[in-house]
Amino acid sequence: MAAAQTGGALGRGGLIAAALAIVAIVALFVGARYGLLLAIGLGFGVALEGLRFGFAGPWRAMILRRDPAGILAQLLAIGLVAIVAFPLLATHGAELSGAAAPIGWAMAGGAFVFGMCMQIVLGCGSGTLVNAGSGNPVSLLALPFFAVGSFAGSYNLLWWTDLGSLPILVLEGGRGLAITVVLLLAVAAVLMLLAAPGTRMPSGRLLVAAVAVAALALANLVVGGQPWGVVYGLGLWAAKAASTLGMDLSASGFWAAPNNAARLGQSVLTDVTSLTNLGIVAGAFGVAAWRVGGLSQPIPKLPARAWAATVVAGFLLGYSSRLAFGCNVGAFFSGISTGSLHGWVWFAMAFPGAALGVWLRPILGLEARR
Amino acid sequence: MTRRMTAFLAVAGLAAMVALDVAGAPPNPYQAPPMLALGSGVAASGGFCGALPN
Numbered sequence: 001m002a003a004a005q006t007g008g009a010l011g012r013g014g015l016i017a018a019a020l021a022i023v024a025i026v027a028l029f030v031g032a033r034y035g036l037l038l039a040i041g042l043g044f045g046v047a048l049e050g051l052r053f054g055f056a057g058p059w060r061a062m063i064l065r066r067d068p069a070g071i072l073a074q075l076l077a078i079g080l081v082a083i084v085a086f087p088l089l090a091t092h093g094a095e096l097s098g099a100a101a102p103i104g105w106a107m108a109g110g111a112f113v114f115g116m117c118m119q120i121v122l123g124c125g126s127g128t129l130v131n132a133g134s135g136n137p138v139s140l141l142a143l144p145f146f147a148v149g150s151f152a153g154s155y156n157l158l159w160w161t162d163l164g165s166l167p168i169l170v171l172e173g174g175r176g177l178a179i180t181v182v183l184l185l186a187v188a189a190v191l192m193l194l195a196a197p198g199t200r201m202p203s204g205r206l207l208v209a210a211v212a213v214a215a216l217a218l219a220n221l222v223v224g225g226q227p228w229g230v231v232y233g234l235g236l237w238a239a240k241a242a243s244t245l246g247m248d249l250s251a252s253g254f255w256a257a258p259n260n261a262a263r264l265g266q267s268v269l270t271d272v273t274s275l276t277n278l279g280i281v282a283g284a285f286g287v288a289a290w291r292v293g294g295l296s297q298p299i300p301k302l303p304a305r306a307w308a309a310t311v312v313a314g315f316l317l318g319y320s321s322r323l324a325f326g327c328n329v330g331a332f333f334s335g336i337s338t339g340s341l342h343g344w345v346w347f348a349m350a351f352p353g354a355a356l357g358v359w360l361r362p363i364l365g366l367e368a369r370r
Numbered sequence: 371m372t373r374r375m376t377a378f379l380a381v382a383g384l385a386a387m388v389a390l391d392v393a394g395a396p397p398n399p400y401q402a403p404p405m406l407a408l409g410s411g412v413a414a415s416g417g418f419c420g421a422l423p424n
Contacts, residue, residue: 031402088408095407101420132380135373140380158423225407225414232417237387244394257423259415267397268388272416278384285381288373295374321419330419340420 015286022282030269036223037272041279042286043216044228048130049284051209053077055124055328059115059354067199068191073206074333079184080214081337085221086177089338098338099227101325104165107342108349110153110323111331115350117313117320118328119357120364125230125327128317129277133284137299138366141307142314143234149318150235151242158253160323171339180339187347217333224272227334231321233273240264306365324350 019042027035047053058070089098101107118124123131123139128146131139153160171179202210220228239255243264249255255264268274288294321327325342326335332350335343361367404410 029399030397031399032405033403033407034397036405092408094413095410097414097418099418099420101422133377135375135377135380137373137376140376143380161422222408223406224416225410225412226416226418229419231419232421236417240391254423260417260423263417265395267395268391269397270402273418278388281380281384285377288377295372295377297373299371299373299376326419335420342420 012290015289019282019286026269026275030267033223034269034275037220037275038269038279040216040219040223041276042283043219043279044126044213044276045130045133045280045283045285046287047209047212047216047283048126048280049134049287051205051212053206053209053213054127054130055332056118056122056127056354059351060119060122060358062191062194063119063355063358065199066194066196068188068195069200069202069206071191072188073202073210075184075188076202076207077210077214077217078333078337079181080211081217081221081333082177082180082184082339084218085227085338086173086180088221090173095225096221097226098170098340099229099326099330099334099343100168100170100338100340101331101335101342102161102165102168103342103345104161105163106160106323107165107325108345110160110320110325111346111349112353113316113320114324114327115353116357116360117317117353118350119354120313120361120366121310121317122361122366125317125321125329126280127328128314129230129280130284133281134288135285135295135297138302138306138310141310142317145311145314146231146318147234147238149315149320150231150322151238151318152315153319153322154232154235154239154254155249155252157322169341171341176339180336183344184336217337220272220276221338226272227330227338228276229273229326229330229334230277231273231318231327231330233268233271233275233277234318235322236263236271236274237268240268303365309364309366 023035023039026038061067062071089096121138121142128139128143132143217228324331331343331346
């Protein structure tokens with residue numbers, strides 16, 4: 001017993017030491033900002049996995065059981081970020097940028113498809129990273145296809161936006177913040193009205209998680225100069241792989257653009273979203289390894305069609321999130337919290353998509369056999 | 371098989387990707403931007419999901 005406890009303490013001490021060492025190495029050999037961003041990503045991974053704060057699961061809970069607790073926690077986190085981010089963006093607009101993107105046909109359709117697919121695999125942008133890090137085999141399989149899909153979606157992005165887009169619409173300043181907070185409260189009120197009797201408000205754990213995620217998102221903005229995002233980094237990984245394998249990316253308006261073309265020649269350790277993505281996977285792995293029995297769960301027995309559905313849904317998660325100008329993180333969380341109206345449209349389109357995905361999940365064999 | 375194997379595969383796969391990437395494009399810490407974007411006076415230029423290429 002004592003030996004097991006000593007071993008556990010050594011293992012946990014090793015996890016902390018490894019995390020600190022990796023952050024220090026990146027800070028020293030890549031740059032202090034990049035080390036900090038990796039640390040922020042680790043914090044996201046620890047908060048999301050350790051405090052069980054997610055996006056796909058709470059949406060599923062609302063759709064199936066009319067339990068709004070998890071979504072209310074999401075709205076709280078978004079509101080907390082908005083209260084700080086709006087003034088920061090107003091006073092430091094030259095140094096910081098919001099998640100501003102245009103509303104359009106492809107954007108709306110992409111959000112619907114993303115909402116559907118995130119329920120099929122039960123993993124959103126951040127959730128797929130967290131779940132892969134904690135050993136969920138469905139997310140582990142979906143992740144590389146998510147990256148390839150993100151690359152493919154960005155490759156064709158301009159064709160899709162040419163189908164029709166509005167100018168970028170952003171809520172700004174004190175009035176913009178007030179409108180955002182009122183809208184968040186209105187959505188929360190609707191969720192409470194729809195809630196099943198006996199469903200609770202967010203637990204203390206979820207409230208702590210919401211504050212932690214909001215603080216980390218603000219740190220991301222202050223350190224990286226941009227809001228928390230996921231899918232750009234995944235697309236960049238696949239784009240770099242495609243380029244290494246000899247694919248000519250100059251035919252893509254997206255990857256031929258100077259900023260993106262330059263990024264292809266730079267290390268992923270200098271890319272903001274890549275660093276936080278890596279940190280999320282590593283942080284979730286650390287939490288799973290830290291927990292007693294956290295990695296000892298058996299792999300679920302799923303039929304072949306479930307694995308095939310995971311591959312297709314993983315690809316579509318990536319492709320659709322590029323068309324939608326972000327996933328649940330870049331569009332929903334960061335879009336709304338920095339005033340971009342596309343974040344609200346994303347939410348309105350992704351939620352019915354999620355309802356369809358909840359219905360499709362058992363049909364596709366993704367409810368594990370017992 | 372347990373999650374120990376799949377979690378290890380996830381971390382090992384990403385570590386291998388980063389190692390290959392760093393070997394192909396070694397970062398230069400002397401060209402790194404200021405530690406914090408806020409107050410740096412430097413415009414944000416990182417890639418983001420919502421950014422259009424223009």
